Amino acid sequence: MESSSSAADWKPTVSQEEQWALENQVFHIYRMFCNIPPNSQSAMLELQRDSHVEYLVKGLRHLGPAFSVLDANRPWICYWILHSIALLGESVDVALEHNAIDFISRCQDQHGGYGGGPGQMPHLATTYAAVNSLITLGGHKSLASISRGKIYSFLRRMKHTSGGFSMHDGGEVDVRACYTAISVASVLNILDEELVQGVGNYILSCQTYEGGIAGEPGSEAHGGYTFCGLATMILINEVNRLDLASLTDWLVFRQGIEGGFQGRTNKLVDGCYSFWQGGAAVLIQRLHAVTGSTSSELSDDEDSPDQEEGQQSDDEVNSSSSPVNFIRRHTKTEPLFQSQALQQYILLCSQVEGGFRDKPGKSRDHYHTCYCLSGLAVAQYSWSKDADSAPLPGSLLGPYSNLLEPVNPLHNIVLEQCNEAREFFSNASTL
Ligand SMILES: CC(C)=CCC/C(C)=C/CC/C(C)=C/COP(=O)(O)OP(=O)(O)O
Numbered sequence: 001m002e003s004s005s006s007a008a009d010w011k012p013t014v015s016q017e018e019q020w021a022l023e024n025q026v027f028h029i030y031r032m033f034c035n036i037p038p039n040s041q042s043a044m045l046e047l048q049r050d051s052h053v054e055y056l057v058k059g060l061r062h063l064g065p066a067f068s069v070l071d072a073n074r075p076w077i078c079y080w081i082l083h084s085i086a087l088l089g090e091s092v093d094v095a096l097e098h099n100a101i102d103f104i105s106r107c108q109d110q111h112g113g114y115g116g117g118p119g120q121m122p123h124l125a126t127t128y129a130a131v132n133s134l135i136t137l138g139g140h141k142s143l144a145s146i147s148r149g150k151i152y153s154f155l156r157r158m159k160h161t162s163g164g165f166s167m168h169d170g171g172e173v174d175v176r177a178c179y180t181a182i183s184v185a186s187v188l189n190i191l192d193e194e195l196v197q198g199v200g201n202y203i204l205s206c207q208t209y210e211g212g213i214a215g216e217p218g219s220e221a222h223g224g225y226t227f228c229g230l231a232t233m234i235l236i237n238e239v240n241r242l243d244l245a246s247l248t249d250w251l252v253f254r255q256g257i258e259g260g261f262q263g264r265t266n267k268l269v270d271g272c273y274s275f276w277q278g279g280a281a282v283l284i285q286r287l288h289a290v291t292g293s294t295s296s297e298l299s300d301d302e303d304s305p306d307q308e309e310g311q312q313s314d315d316e317v318n319s320s321s322s323p324v325n326f327i328r329r330h331t332k333t334e335p336l337f338q339s340q341a342l343q344q345y346i347l348l349c350s351q352v353e354g355g356f357r358d359k360p361g362k363s364r365d366h367y368h369t370c371y372c373l374s375g376l377a378v379a380q381y382s383w384s385k386d387a388d389s390a391p392l393p394g395s396l397l398g399p400y401s402n403l404l405e406p407v408n409p410l411h412n413i414v415l416e417q418c419n420e421a422r423e424f425f426s427n428a429s430t431l
C-alpha cells in the first residue's frame, strides 16, 4: 500500500526553521569563541560591568519624564534597573536614590497599592515592582515609605472567590497575581490566613499535564508562571501539594542545547528565562535540603530542632519552615541544570555592550538586563551549599570578578537587602 505522504513532501515547520536559524547563530558564536586565543576568550567571557552600570544609571535618570508605551510600567523600570545595579554590587548616588523613592511614593494609591505611574490605578504587578525597588534601595526612608496597612487592604480587595487574586480592580485572575500578592505580603510581614486561603488550590489547578504551571487553569505551562506558582507555594508552605516530580522533569527539559532556557515546549531559548526557569530550579534544589543549620541565628528553625547536619528530614520537601529558614537551609543536591552552559549563553549570546538581550539579533533592554543578571547570579551560586556562601572559582564561568551578589530567589531581591527588609518589617509593630 502506498503511503499518502513521502519524504519528498516533507517540509519543516515554522518552529523548526526558527530553531535551526537560532542554533546557527548561537553555534557560530561558540565556534568563534573556541577558535580565538585564550586571552581573547577571557575578554569575551568578562562581565562588562562599567558599561552595564552606565546604561542602567542613564535609564534611572530618565524615570521622571513619561515613557510612551512603558508609561504604565515605571515601577517595573525602576525595579529592573535598581535590582540590576544591586546584583552588580553597586549603588546609586543619594540624589538618584531620593528621586526614586519620591517617584515611587507618588505611584502609591491613597487606598493602598502602587500604580504604573502617579495617579494611575493600583495594580498587583506594579505593587510588587515598587516594593521590591524600595527594598532594594534599603534604608529607613525607603522602607518606611511603604504603607503596609494600606497595601494589606489593597491585597484583601484583590482577593478573588476562586482563591486567587485579581491583578487590579476587575482585572484578570492568574498565577502572576497570586505570586505578586503573596510575595509582597510575605516580605512585608502582613501575610495571614485570609490572604492565603484558597491560593494553594488555585495554583494546583494551574499545574498542567506537562508538569509545569500555566497562567490560568487550562492554559499552557510556561516558565514565568512556573516560577510564580512554585515560589508562591513555598511562601504559603504548601509546596508539597504540587506534583514536584513532573514539575522537575518539565523544568530540566526546558534547557536547550544553546545553554539557555526556553519558556515553553517547542519555543526558542531566551535570556530572561535564565531567571524564571533557573530560579525555579534553585528553589526545587533548595527543597531537597538538609534542614540543619550552621549559625546560632538558626536556633529558631522550627523544622526539626534536633536534626543533625547531614541527616535527611522525612518531611524535608513540605517543611514547616518560614521563608527565611527556607533560604537558610543547606542544599544537598547538585544544580538541576547545566550551570556553566547557562552562564555561557548569558555571557556570550545575551550580553551586549551596556546590557543584555533575549537572543542574538535582538537589542538590549532593561527587562532582559535584569533577568539575565538574575539568572547569572542563581547559576553562579547554584553549586554553593548555602544561599550566600561564595562559590568556588570552578563554578563561575569567566574571571572571578564576574561574581554577582547572591539573591533571595523567592522574591528576586539581593539577599542582603531582603534580609534587612525582613528584619525591618518583623519589628514594625503597627501597620
Ligand atoms: C512577577 C511576574 C509579573 C512574572 C511574570 C512572569 C512571566 C515572564 C510570564 C510570562 C508570560 C508569557 C506567557 C510570555 C510568553 O511570551 P512569548 O510568547 O512572547 O514568549 P515565549 O515564546 O518565550 O513563550
Ligand SMILES: [Zn+2]
Pocket: 270, 271, 272, 273, 358, 368
Ligand atoms: Zn525574554
